[in-house]
């Protein structure tokens with residue numbers, strides 16, 4: 619008796635499974651119906667930009683760090699303002715979903731969330747490579763390089779949450795969170811969980827947001843000339859420029875690279 623019931627339940631489940639499988643297959647063959655494709659404002663790149671005040675943006679980024687950390691804070695500093703001034707796709711963009719960029723992506727010390735967030739912003743506003751708008755990629759590239767070359771943090775918040783008179787500035791020579799945070803911790807002699815280290819990262823986030831909006835404003839005025847260079851184009855391998863810091867004097871040549 620109960621077997622029969624189970625069997626019929628299984629049949630029903632199989633039937634439903636087959637139905638949804640058909641729907642899934644339909645989606646694979648015809649990924650988006652016209653209505654679905656039209657409905658998503660967010661899928662049309664690039665997104666509209668209006669000029670923003672760099673100081674105000676940096677202030678938002680600084681305080682947002684304490685809520686959603688570096689990557690989320692840079693995105694929020696620009697997109698929360700554009701939600702008000704432009705609306706459209708910015709309204710449905712899930713800013714808080716980018717909190718995971720914290721600590722170089724889930725604490726793994728890979729890319730610092732601040733330049734990563736800035737790359738997301740430039741990519742959506744100027745457009746990705748597939749649209750032919752290489753400027754978006756190159757502005758992101760430029761920000762990665764600037765991040766490594768600059769003694770950070772630069773931006774001093776109006777009302778610092780940690781009242782330190784002088785905060786050490788360090789040049790990471792790398793966009794990696796591990797290296798950037800590590801060099802600063804060494805210079806400041808402060809542990810990861812200290813209020814000072816946290817405030818340093820909030821200020822770095824604000825510094826990146828300030829720089830990002832300065833570049834975007836220039837671009838909006840038609841005055842932006844990129845300084846971004848894609849490392850893989852020069853080296854034949856995806857990389858950061860501080861090769862010797864990791865490899866020492868014997869930097870390997872990738873297959874197909876020039877032996878000089």
Ligand code: HEC
Pocket residue numbers: 849853855857858859860861862863864865869870871872873
């Ligand atoms: C953050 C540290 C780091 C930086 C910066 C870095 N590398 Fe590497 N690279 C590594 C590690 C670790 C490996 C894997 C171990 C190995 O093979 O040496 C590697 C592997 C390689 C390889 C392939 C494996 C090999 O040994 O031949 C090449 C080629 C290479 N790197 C070239 C470069 C060049 C050129 C640059 C600068 C443009 C660079 N790397 C920057 C850490 C780094």
